[in-house]
Amino acid sequence: xxxxxxxxxxxxxxxxxxxxxxxxxxxxxxxxxxxxxxxxxxxxxxxxxxxxxxxxxxxxxxxxxxxxxxxxxxxxxxxxxxxxxxxxxxxxxxxxxxxxxxxxxxxxxxxxxxxxxxxxxxxxxxxxxxxxxxxxxxxxxxxxxxxxxxxxxxxxxxxxxxxxxxxxxxxxxxxxxxxxxxxxxxxxxxxxxxxxxxxxxxxxxxxxxxxxxxxxxxxxxxxxxxxxxxxxxxxxxxxxxxxxxxxxxx
Numbered sequence: 001x002x003x004x005x006x007x008x009x010x011x012x013x014x015x016x017x018x019x020x021x022x023x024x025x026x027x028x029x030x031x032x033x034x035x036x037x038x039x040x041x042x043x044x045x046x047x048x049x050x051x052x053x054x055x056x057x058x059x060x061x062x063x064x065x066x067x068x069x070x071x072x073x074x075x076x077x078x079x080x081x082x083x084x085x086x087x088x089x090x091x092x093x094x095x096x097x098x099x100x101x102x103x104x105x106x107x108x109x110x111x112x113x114x115x116x117x118x119x120x121x122x123x124x125x126x127x128x129x130x131x132x133x134x135x136x137x138x139x140x141x142x143x144x145x146x147x148x149x150x151x152x153x154x155x156x157x158x159x160x161x162x163x164x165x166x167x168x169x170x171x172x173x174x175x176x177x178x179x180x181x182x183x184x185x186x187x188x189x190x191x192x193x194x195x196x197x198x199x200x201x202x203x204x205x206x207x208x209x210x211x212x213x214x215x216x217x218x219x220x221x222x223x224x225x226x227x228x229x230x231x232x233x234x235x236x237x238x239x240x241x242x243x244x245x246x247x248x249x250x
Contacts, residue, residue: 027184041069042224048074057084061089066131070128071087090113090117096114126156131160160225163196168189171192
């Protein structure tokens, strides 16, 4: 069988609910380092640069925040551009919030929560996720895409790894050079094998009932893919909950 012809389905070690808190914290910190070195935030910041054009304030939900490094990058990016932002991260793992809060001290615009992304009490201008899609089953990914499409007010972005043989073979070397935790090295390689290629996204989006004509699937270096949706400007934002959304964050 050709290498990486199909997505791997084996569970990753960091998703084990029995993982020790100190090991989980170590793994998250090392993943954040890998994310910095591999420019993981770049597709998200590029999306926001376009999506927030003309805005002086926006709200955003990050699903599966991990160490919180994506939200910290967004907060710094918005601050440099004098754009006010209300940033919420939600993660199923109760260990994530404490780790992310400690790493994000001094950034009060970020609210880290534990729980199901579908149970948040407010709506957001933007819903994003980074490096999370490959953790989901097909049914979970379909539901998540449908949630973003129905609940985001201005747009959504799912960015993830590309299932590419070069990154699959090369990541273990990078991980050893960076001296990251063994779980990061092993899970990172498995994550690449679990990820989705650009050519596979149209069928997934169609299965979720999302019009391919309004979604853009892009490749980014190094070996990243983003699936993004921008909603057109509309005068009917109040009907969609925009007025209530603004009041919640004032």
